[in-house]
Amino acid sequence: MKRLQLAVRSIALVFVAELSLHAADAVERPRIVGIAEVSLFVHDLEKSRTFYKEFLGFDEPYSLKGENGAVSRTWIKVSDRQTIELVPEQATGTDRLNRISLQVDDAEAMRRYLAARGIKAPDAISRGKTGDPNFSVRDPDDHVVAFAQSTPDGWMWREQGKFLPESRVSTRISHVGLLVGDLEAGLGFYRGILGGRETWRGGANPNVLTWVNVKLPEGEDYLEFILYAALPAPNKRGGTHHLCLEVPDVEKTKATLMARAARIGYTREIEIKTGVNRRRQINLFDPDGTRVEVMEPNTVDGKPVPSSTARPPSSRAPAL
DSSP, rough: HHEEEEEHHHHHHHHHHHHHHHHHHHHHHOOOOEEEEEEEEEEEEHHHHIIIIIIOOOOEEEEEEEESEEEEEEEEEEEEEEEEEEEEOOOSSSOEEEEEEESOOOHHHHHHHHHHHHHHSSOOOOOOTTSEEEEEEEEOOEEEEEEEOTTTTTTTHHTOOOOOOOOOOOEEEEEEEEEEHHHHHHHHHIIITTOEEEEHHHSSSSBBOEEEEEEESSSSSSEEEEESSSSOOOOOTTTTEEEEEOOOHHHHHHHHHOOOOOOHOSSSSEEEETTSOOOOOEEOOOOOOOOEEEEEESOOOSOOOOOOOOOSSSSOOOOO
């Protein structure tokens, strides 16, 4: 009898587990249409505003002020759907990346979807400082990933077509670079759960994998995983944690930047290089050392670059 009871209990547990899996599958993933925002910690807000506005040519549609009337947090507008948020640092010598935000068409549906798949999500969405519904989770590398929905109550919706000057060097954030220690876990989250699609692998060394690009499911924006053997110190991550601005012609962009550099005191080299991905690019650095990559969308010869078959430096994930 006891053996029968144990058998029945085992069958019941399996049945419950299968029901849970079916319940999770029944929660449909809402659309993820692209990168909405990159939020950066900055040491000197005024210097950072000068870099992004006067050097890169963007406008500042929305900001918050402290008790003394000075700007305490601000948003730099790249396009009608993308911004760069500048937030005063919480401590010196820390990672400059605060979070990335992905735009979804239904924030509450995304919260339920992630919770159904075992991702620790808040019990409810909230209204951000910009007025749009959003919530945040953490990815396998502890990066904060927010999911935001644009609504008529938010200032981005209300300011469509505004604060988009001709002076801006780019109209799109094409990707964000993230340090990833475990490729298998990272792909499990961004590809397996969020529905992204891996598009390319590359390596600075032919024998070691360095970059993995994962395109967001319902858009053209992507995330660039940057793999490592040893995690850089927080104050050394500015060259790896980065954002990429797409431009049609880096030669013209360089000429624009060179004309503005002296005016804001930008003294770092402005040099055009061709990356391993065979795209021309310029690496710029904001006052905190965060890299802003300016890159053309196509390869120099119009031909695709084959993916690397090398193994990750310290990941359990298999090579292609």
